[in-house]
Amino acid sequence: MKIKFLSFILLIWNISIFAQKESPLKTKDFRVQKAWVDSTYNAMNLDQKIGQLFMVDIFSSKSKAETDRIKDLIKENYIGGVIFSKGDPMRQAKLNNEYQELANVPLLIAMDAEWGLAMRLDSTYAFPWNMTLGAIEDNNLIKKTGAQIAKHCKRLGVHINFAPVVDINNNPANPIIGNRSFGENKENVTQKSIAFMEGMHSEGVLSSAKHFPGHGDTDVDSHKSLPTLDFSKKRLDSLELYPFRKMIKAGVSSIMIGHLNVPALEPRTNFPSSLSKPIVTDLLQKKLDYKGLVFTDALNMRGVADYDEPGEIDLAAFLAGNDILLISENVPKASEKIKQAYLENIISEKRLEKSVKKILSAKYKVGLNHYQPVDTNYLIEDLNNIHNDVLYEELLENAITVIKNNKGILPIKNLDKEKIAYVNLGENLTETSFLQQLKKYTKVDHIKSDHLGGLLEKLKDYNLVIVGYHKSNSSPWSSYKFSDNELVWLHEIARNHKTVLSVFARPYAILDITSTTNLEGIILGYQNSKIAQEKTAQVIFGALPAKGKLPVSLGKNFPVGTKFTTPSLKRLSYGLPESVGVNSAKLNRIDSIAKIAVDKEMTPGLQMIVARKGKVIYQKNFGYHTYEKNIKVTDSSIYDLASLTKIMATLPLVMELEEQETIQLNTRLKDILPIAVNSNKANTTLKEMLSHYAKFRAWIPFYLHTLSEDRTHASPKYFRSKKTGIFNVPVANNFYMRNDYQDTIYQDIIASDLRIKKEYKYSDLPYYLLKNYLEHHYNSSLSYISRKRIYESLGANYMGYLPLNRFHKDEITPSEIDDYWRFSKIQGTVHDQGAAMFGGVGGHAGVFSNANDVAKMMQMYLNKGTYGNIQYFKPETIDKFNTCYYCDEDVRRGVGFDKPQLKEVGPTCGCVSMTSFGHSGFTGTFAWADPEEEIVYIFLSNRTYPFASNRKLITENIRTHIQELIYESISY
Incomplete structure (x- = not known):
């Protein structure tokens, strides 16, 4: 009872x-x-x-x-x-x-x-x-x-x-x-x-x-x-x-x-x-x-x-x-x-x-x-306002779930050691948003075949395969199951390769896989929406951490609640402006300026990227490679960076050696260059040179000395149309210079007069000398050094010297029709004449890239030297080179980096912080980073095509007007 x-x-x-x-x-x-x-x-x-x-x-x-x-x-x-x-x-x-x-x-x-x-x-x-x-x-x-x-x-x-x-x-x-x-x-x-x-x-x-x-x-x-x-x-x-x-x-x-x-x-x-x-x-x-x-x-x-x-x-x-x-x-x-x-x-x-x-x-x-x-x-x-997408992005960033992560394969860390293939299963077998996003982090090849044997043969050269399983996103009831054929393909790929499976379907799809033993990583994007695909790719490369927890059980190996929290590697992520305090409607006003620049033929086309707080919030392309409008500018279009080379290649290598105490800012030229020992530049310091406060001439038109007396053609004394003997320096298509002339260029620089007054004067000449030093120090080409020490690990596979060695000519925007020296269309070979005379590899020019890879480099600087879990530089090193040492002498420059103007005229909109830094390039390029607002802004164009005399992009201040609108769009 x-x-x-x-x-x-x-x-x-x-x-x-x-x-x-x-x-x-x-x-x-x-x-x-x-x-x-x-x-x-x-x-x-x-x-x-x-x-x-x-x-x-x-x-x-x-x-x-x-x-x-x-x-x-x-x-x-x-x-x-x-x-x-x-x-x-x-x-x-x-x-x-x-x-x-x-x-x-x-x-x-x-x-x-x-x-x-x-x-x-x-x-x-x-x-x-x-x-x-x-x-x-x-x-x-x-x-x-x-x-x-x-x-x-x-x-x-x-x-x-x-x-x-x-x-x-x-x-x-x-x-x-x-x-x-x-x-x-x-x-x-x-x-x-x-x-x-x-x-x-x-x-x-x-x-x-x-x-x-x-x-x-x-x-x-x-x-x-x-x-x-x-x-x-x-x-x-x-x-x-x-x-x-x-x-x-x-x-x-x-x-x-x-x-x-x-x-x-x-x-x-x-x-x-x-x-x-x-x-x-x-x-x-x-x-x-x-x-x-x-x-x-x-x-x-x-x-x-x-x-x-x-x-x-x-x-x-x-x-x-x-x-x-x-x-x-x-x-x-x-x-x-x-x-x-x-x-x-x-x-x-x-x-x-x-x-x-x-x-x-x-x-x-x-x-x-x-x-x-x-x-x-x-x-x-x-x-259908923007706030929907902002919330959707936030939801997916928190939902994406890693349920298997053998040996911490996710996020992918050492990009220089991975050769990555992508295989698409399910539906949407064309280039997906997932693949497009993966490619923004490193080189990822889409491998396809009509039969399994052919696919496995093509995959032999790769050490990592990312498999994307895509199913319809039209409704929650859409089919999600693997076909028997797909299960066989997945098994064989995983049996032969290190494999990461990304599922853009109901998580129960995993139940069809008999064994997941050979899969090193499994990540659930849950849905096949564009945002789900993009965010999953960002998690895979560590731009975002994985935060999700499995809401259902998927067999004994993956009980409900399974999760692997993965870290952020401080790589660029991609998303909406509002997520980082920028008004997208205001930001999109820069479209109109870009369109004006193209419509009024200030440049045939251009690429732009804006990032804030480590997130790319604007990435657009305008116009074409040329005014003939045959090839549209895309994310993968490659531009001649011109003087951005200084901070993309030479400067980081100098910073690295300074950090290692191999050199110092007060190191004198005579201490690192034997040819400078008895010259008027012997006691010039690196800090003075890189601050453009060393009384160097602005530039020397070396190529003029190699023309015929009437300047109608290049002298056969220096050039041949075919590569033979000592004429083995490729300057342009079917245009080879004798290799001993490079020594003459160095001697001309060393022997050149210094300016009478010590004042700010921008000069390319220090970077010729630094190229000489770096290549002797490493006993290798600046092209190889920069690629191996920086670009490959950064995932900057579009960036580098000599792009024709890696890309088809049609992927590269031409920079000029040279009618005064090379007498040809300059496409894929460096525009700068001095850099061209060094085979396209100059300390001051020669690097090509798309905007996305330039943004990676600038974000690394903004991160105080860290990117992709790699510490390229100590924070104090970044600060040391991003310091204006001669501001009191009206020299705005840092050490290698350009800085905001001290007076009315200068490289920026005048609305950036004084801690900001960057550089511009002659071909119509511009890269700028602002630590205080955490903004990276990249502008690439080929305004010099077809003729460098077209200065409308510069006189109309297009790049700085755009920068001004970026800052006006910041809401908090």
Whole structure:
């Protein structure tokens, strides 16, 4: 007897713990709300009261005859609500307004917008599915998602979103829930459901927990048949009902009853839960003490519709305890059935009043006591603003999950030691966003073949393979399974190579893989959206850390909660301006300046990159390689960097030696260059030279001495059209210089007069001498040294000297039509004449690159010498070279780096910090970094094509005007 009494006490305590203290439909001005509800109810006749119980569906894409049918139901049956389905937002808004105009009591408007309005409407936004969100550990992000979706609902005049799905999906074979669930861990599902709900409530939109009592562990779609939950009461109470109890306590606005056969809760055989009084009334409303709205799931679904005739089903659903009958198959017939039951005292006035007043309370809570029509002005724009993408990016950055990471293969670290291939499986077998993003970090080759043998043969030379498995992102129900053929290919690739698998599909796809032993890394992107692909690539290369946690179990090797947190390697990431405090609308104003530059033929084309806080937020290309407009500028177009070479190649090598104490800033030329010992430059220090404060001449036109006397052609004394004997220095196409002339150039520099006055004068000459020193010190070419010591490990595979050795000519923008010395089109060989006379490898010019790789170098400097987990320089070294030592003498330069102007005229917009630094190049290039605002700005062009006399880009200050707009776009 004591045991029974104790059990009773525990039951009462359990119910009281989870009981809803008051209705979730109650507002702060409860008395005013009650007065409106009572007066509205009392003004209704019986037909109008019954009409409130019905919420009918309409596709805004349907014909006028179909949409007019709803008007008839409003006028003749007094329906209480409408659930909109497929269509477009503008037509829905107009129909909404028309329907509301006809209603005596404003209609409660609903939608299924579990992952946003795009679940039903075109031209609207789709947020990640719940399964993706289930991988996120920060539930504040789930709340933000619920709030953002609610904003869209509210803007479109939707009052209740049938979300969140709180079903615990612990059955991989579930055909209808799956991605719609937050996962299989009941606590994770519950907390995320509550967070999502709170977000919706914060924006004044009602929530709905579905599908009571739990649709997760089923393998039948209730749209097509009646699923069975054949579990004990104990199991149901501890698992399926758990999130519902918690949601009730947290104040969920409504609960939707699923069409399910639950023998443990309903004794009648194959009896739908939506028609079951023991489930809807006794369990939900009495035992769980739920006081909010109770919806049936759609009554036209076969899981319930097959049970009885239209009308009879509606009556049974109402008698079971449901408040709103969703998508009745026959409203007039159902209304008549309910009315007849009322008149026969089967339905009491109290019972009808209870449901109708709950419905009216919900209408008051969403403001329908002061109904306002939907404003259609800028509707599409408001539903698709930039904040959606910012949130989506943040969600994916937190969701992407690494579930296997043998030997810490992720993130990929030593780029100079990896030769990487990419293989695409699944769908979208062309160049994916994933592959494009991978290529921004290092050289990644897309390997394809029609048969496995051919593929494996092509992969022999690679030591790392990234496999991207892509499936349709069109809906959460899309096919996600590997084909048998794909499983064989994946097995053979992994058996023969170090392999990382990236899955852009439902995580259950992993279950098809018989053995994952040979896969070194597995990363889940969950969805095949562009953002998911890009962010996954960024995690793979350490631009972003992996933060996600597996929301479901994938066999014994990957239990629910599996995660490997990977570090950030301080490589550039890529994203939206707003994520780092920049206004994208303002930033995009630079487009117009770039277009003007191209349209007015200041340059044939250009590349631009803007990064802030380590994230590239703007990467665009304009124009063509030439004015003939045959080849468009793309991310991979390669430009002659001209004087950017100074800080891309020579300076970092000098910094490295200074850090190693091989040289010092006060080291004199005579100490490192024997040819300078007895010259007028013997005591010139590196600091003076690199600050352009050494009285050197600006430049010497060495090439002029090699022309014929009438200057109409190059002298055969110095040049040949074919490589022979000592004529082996390639200057241009079919243009070879005698190799001993380089010694003459060095002698000319050493013997040149110094300027009389010691003042700031920009000069290329120090970098000729530093090239000589560096190549002798390393006993190698500057081209090889810079590539091996910097570019390869940086992942700057587009950057380097002599680009024709690595790229097709059409990938390289031409820099000039030389009609004064080389008499040819200069494309792929350096524009600068002096650097050309050193075979294209100069200390001051000769490096080619795209903007993306220049940005890596500048970001490394901005990171105080660190990039990709490699410390190239100590922070104090960066500071030492980024110091203006002679500012008091009106010398703005740092040591090698250019600095902002000290007076009105200079290299920048005048709006940058004095700690900022960079350089510009003669061909129309510019690179600048600002530590205070954490901005990197890269501008590459070939303004010298076809003729260097075109100075419009410079005289119009295009590069600095753009820089000014960048700074104006900073919002915080």
